Structure formats: structure tokens, C-alpha cells
Amino acid sequence: MRRSLLIAVPAVCLFGLLAFVIFAWRPSMAPVASPDVAIDASRVEKGRIVVALGDCAVCHTRPGGKDFAGGLPLKTPFGTIFTTNITPDRETGIGGWSLAAFRRAMREGVSRDGHLLYPAFPYIHYTQVTDADIEAAYAFLMTRTPVHERAPENELPLPLRFRPSLAFWNLLYLRSGARPPKDDSEVERGRYLVDSLGHCSSCHTPLGIIGGEKSGHYFGGGRIDGWDAPALTELGNASIPWTHDQIVAYLGNGVAIEHGAAGGPMRPVVENLGTVPPSDVRAIATYVMSLPQSKATERVTTATIDPARIRHGQAIFQASCETCHGASASMTTALHRPSLALSSAFHGDTPRNAIATVIEGLSWPEKPGVTTYMPPFGEVLTDKDMADVVDYVRSTTGRPAWADTPATVTSLRKELKP
Structure with missing residues (x-):
């Protein structure tokens, strides 16, 4: 028995090493x-x-x-x-x-x-x-x-610098091979664009402990660069449901009147989509709308916000935001910009996207088609100012209060630093 083990263990190790070399x-x-x-x-x-x-x-x-x-x-x-x-x-x-x-x-x-x-x-x-x-x-x-420009060296811990180890990650997540549209339908064209070139689930699907997309959670929502990527399987059942035309508008020019403007990592995506054939944008929207919709999940809280904070937030809004976002502001009336009470950022399960938008703003458009802009307020507002104004706007939506806005402001300032 002992002799068999002495033979078997090296054989298994040799086989494992051989398999590793083959895959890596x-x-x-x-x-x-x-x-x-x-x-x-x-x-x-x-x-x-x-x-x-x-x-x-x-x-x-x-x-x-x-x-x-x-x-x-x-x-x-x-x-x-x-x-x-x-x-x-x-x-x-x-x-x-x-x-x-x-x-x-x-x-x-x-x-x-x-x-x-x-x-x-x-x-x-x-x-x-x-x-x-x-x-x-x-x-x-x-x-x-x-x-002629060489990329800097990656800043990774030693084990992850050993690239052959990626072979094991590939065994878990890579299924190599083209997957063209099955037919000429718009929904199949959209499926192809979303799953391949668009790689949309990279952001809109939660990731596991080693960075792979979680099985069984396709388009269930994720987090990228500090921002929440919404669950695409809940758009039709959101507090303000999305329609096909709204998704087309959002993807094509970066704003949907009923939901707000694209920001954060989504901003450059819509700027690129504004340069492709409109038929492709419509196909993407058609496929997204065809996804099986689940009931939108909401973190139920019993949070109560000090009325003094809401009053302070309202004062900050009037001083810093009302010129553009007030009900009678020219941007709202003439340019048909959505009320912040409709913005998806303020209807989310967490305050992250609302806070990130206030910190970073919306960059000046680099490509034609996208027309929204907002200056950053990260260097203008204090943590208290920001938390209070965000909670004030949330209070105008009819949604439950967020429980952790001040703490999220503090953590996001660190996450969003260049």
C-alpha cells in the first residue's frame, strides 16, 4: 500500500504539471x-x-x-x-x-x-x-x-504577476468560439452585440471572489469603478419602468427624459454608441427589453432623516443646483432635461450613483450626440453638504430614505480618487 502511494503521488503531481503546461x-x-x-x-x-x-x-x-x-x-x-x-x-x-x-x-x-x-x-x-x-x-x-508608448508595469501582488496561473481562470470562465446571430431578427442582432462586442455583463453582472461573473446572476447588477451598474433584468419593473424608446434614447444620446443622464463608466459607452448605426442601438434595446424581468429588489429600511438635515440639503440645492435643476430653470423648460425626482440615480437601492454624480459631475461631451454636462462638486461641497443635499433630493422621489448616505459619501470620496 505504502509503495503504491509512493508511486501514485509523484504520478499525480506529474500529470497535474503536464496538464498545467498544456493549458498555460x-x-x-x-x-x-x-x-x-x-x-x-x-x-x-x-x-x-x-x-x-x-x-x-x-x-x-x-x-x-x-x-x-x-x-x-x-x-x-x-x-x-x-x-x-x-x-x-x-x-x-x-x-x-x-x-x-x-x-x-x-x-x-x-x-x-x-x-x-x-x-x-x-x-x-x-x-x-x-x-x-x-x-x-x-x-x-x-x-x-x-x-510609440509603452504601458507602465502592472501593480499586482507577486502571485498574480505569474501569468500562467490565468490558465485556471480560463478553464472556469472562457468558452472560446464565435456565436453569431442565429437569424436576421433584431433581437438576435441585439443579443450578439450585447453578449460579444458590448460585453455588457462585465459590468451588469456581479463578480465572484476571483473576478469571474457569477453563474446564475446574468445581468443581475454589478459594481464598477465605485458606481452601481443596475440589474438589466429589473428595468421593466423598476419604480419608473423603462420602455424600449427610453433605452434607445439613453444609449443613443446619453439621456432619457424619464430617467436622467448617463454618468460614470456608462458615459463613454453612450458616447461611442452615438457613432454607430441607429439600427444597432435599437437592436441592443430590443434585446435588453426581451430579457426575463424579475421584480425589482429594494433594500427596505426604516431610516429616518433628521428634518434639520433635509432643510439644510434643500438650502444647498437652492444655492448650488436650482439654477439648472429647478422646476422653472431654462435647462428644464427649454432643453427638456428630466427632474432629479425622476432620475434613476435617486431611485436606486443605494445612494452611490447619486453621490458619485455630485462628486464627479458629467464630463463635457467628447463626441456629437451627447448633450448633457454637469460640473463636478466634489471640491465644492463638504461631506455634510453632499450627504444632506442627496438625501433631500431622495426625499422628493417618494422612495424610502437611504440609511447610509453620510458613510457612503466618505467611502466614495476615497474610491473615486484618480
């Missing part, structure tokens, strides 16, 4: 002198749309940096990952990548030189993109202006 090792792919796909105007234009639908510029452009040159810090629970340069620079970008290398990165999360990519790059969704769309995206990116 990927060969390097030879560089190419020039793009190995036909480059023509129609394919490049199609690629522009594919890249916009995939939000590639959002992650691969740092503030103040060149488009697609990378360097954006992505803060994760495990450390900071800096996005890579995807311009056609041969030394620091993807200029030497073949189409096959690009396709492998999209489908399997593997770089040209064979190292595994961190799943901050949503290859578990991009793997579903069709060959034609991958080829178009490759053609578009290879016609961008090369930028």
Missing part, C-alpha cells in the same frame, strides 16, 4: 511586416463601427493620451492593471501582429508572444465575435496613427 503554455506567433488582411475603405469603416461597439478606445486611451495608445489604469480588487497600446506601432503596439495573432487574443486571451492576457480585457466576451468583425476591427486598428 501558448507558442509565440511570428511578427508580420505589414497587415495580412485586405485593407479597403469599406472594411475600415466597418471596423470603426466594430471598435466603437466594443468600447476599445474607452479602455485603451488614458486621460490626455493618444487614442488607442493604452496606459489607462484599471483599478481592480487585486491591484492596478494598465491597458496596452493597440496602435500599429511595431515596438510598443500591435504593428507586428498578424490577423491570426489578433484573432487569438480576441478568442483566447493570448498575446502575440504567447503570454496570457489578464481578463480585464474581456476576451471571454470578445471570443464570441465573428471572424468578419474581427477582421474589420484589425483593419481599422492597423490604419490608426502609430504611437
Whole structure:
């Protein structure tokens, strides 16, 4: 028996090591002198749309940096990952990548030189993109202006710097292969865009302890960069239910009159969607509306807010907010901006999105179509001012009071620091 164990244990270890090598090792792919796909105007234009639908510029452009040159810090629970340069620079970008290398990165999360990519790059969704769309995206990116800029080193603890360990994560979450629309229907086009290029569930599905999307919680809501991403399975049963036309308006120009304006991580998404064919925006809305709807969950509280805080919040609102958000303000009457009492941020289960909007504001639009703007008040209002004004606006919605607004203001100021 003992002798059998002495033989079996090394054999199991050897088998485990062999399996690990098989799953973790990927060969390097030879560089190419020039793009190995036909480059023509129609394919490049199609690629522009594919890249916009995939939000590639959002992650691969740092503030103040060149488009697609990378360097954006992505803060994760495990450390900071800096996005890579995807311009056609041969030394620091993807200029030497073949189409096959690009396709492998999209489908399997593997770089040209064979190292595994961190799943901050949503290859578990991009793997579903069709060959034609991958080829178009490759053609578009290879016609961008090369930028010689190397991404900073990732700031991760030592175990996570060992990239081969990502093979185990891939075994759990990666299901490689294209998943094109099953037919020509609008809902199938929307499903394809939402699940593949849009990678919407990356934000709108809760994540598990190792950063993978929780099974059985598809579109059940998540949290990204300090903001709450709402459950898409509850939009139709929200306190103010969403309609198809409202989702189209929100995605296409960043504002729905009955719900408010896009902010935080959703802001650049809608700016990109404003540059794609309206038919694609409608298809996305159609698919989202087709999702099985569950009853909106609400954290029931018995919180009571000191009336003195509400009065103070109202005074802050009158001094800082009423010029734009008052019932008779020109922005409300002439530009048809929604009342804050209708805003989804103030109807949420937590005050996070309302507070984050006050702290960060809504950035000046960078692309045509999006017309909303709000200056940040993070450096203007004290924690007490902010908590009181947010709770005052919440009190005008008819929803139950939030129990933890002051504490959330304090924690969010730290989370949202650059």
C-alpha cells in the first residue's frame, strides 16, 4: 500500500504539471511586416463601427493620451492593471501582429508572444465575435496613427504577476468560439452585440471572489469603478419602468427624459454608441427589453432623516443646483432635461450613483450626440453638504430614505480618487 502511494503521488503531481503546461503554455506567433488582411475603405469603416461597439478606445486611451495608445489604469480588487497600446506601432503596439495573432487574443486571451492576457480585457466576451468583425476591427486598428508608448508595469501582488496561473481562470470562465446571430431578427442582432462586442455583463453582472461573473446572476447588477451598474433584468419593473424608446434614447444620446443622464463608466459607452448605426442601438434595446424581468429588489429600511438635515440639503440645492435643476430653470423648460425626482440615480437601492454624480459631475461631451454636462462638486461641497443635499433630493422621489448616505459619501470620496 505504502509503495503504491509512493508511486501514485509523484504520478499525480506529474500529470497535474503536464496538464498545467498544456493549458498555460501558448507558442509565440511570428511578427508580420505589414497587415495580412485586405485593407479597403469599406472594411475600415466597418471596423470603426466594430471598435466603437466594443468600447476599445474607452479602455485603451488614458486621460490626455493618444487614442488607442493604452496606459489607462484599471483599478481592480487585486491591484492596478494598465491597458496596452493597440496602435500599429511595431515596438510598443500591435504593428507586428498578424490577423491570426489578433484573432487569438480576441478568442483566447493570448498575446502575440504567447503570454496570457489578464481578463480585464474581456476576451471571454470578445471570443464570441465573428471572424468578419474581427477582421474589420484589425483593419481599422492597423490604419490608426502609430504611437510609440509603452504601458507602465502592472501593480499586482507577486502571485498574480505569474501569468500562467490565468490558465485556471480560463478553464472556469472562457468558452472560446464565435456565436453569431442565429437569424436576421433584431433581437438576435441585439443579443450578439450585447453578449460579444458590448460585453455588457462585465459590468451588469456581479463578480465572484476571483473576478469571474457569477453563474446564475446574468445581468443581475454589478459594481464598477465605485458606481452601481443596475440589474438589466429589473428595468421593466423598476419604480419608473423603462420602455424600449427610453433605452434607445439613453444609449443613443446619453439621456432619457424619464430617467436622467448617463454618468460614470456608462458615459463613454453612450458616447461611442452615438457613432454607430441607429439600427444597432435599437437592436441592443430590443434585446435588453426581451430579457426575463424579475421584480425589482429594494433594500427596505426604516431610516429616518433628521428634518434639520433635509432643510439644510434643500438650502444647498437652492444655492448650488436650482439654477439648472429647478422646476422653472431654462435647462428644464427649454432643453427638456428630466427632474432629479425622476432620475434613476435617486431611485436606486443605494445612494452611490447619486453621490458619485455630485462628486464627479458629467464630463463635457467628447463626441456629437451627447448633450448633457454637469460640473463636478466634489471640491465644492463638504461631506455634510453632499450627504444632506442627496438625501433631500431622495426625499422628493417618494422612495424610502437611504440609511447610509453620510458613510457612503466618505467611502466614495476615497474610491473615486484618480
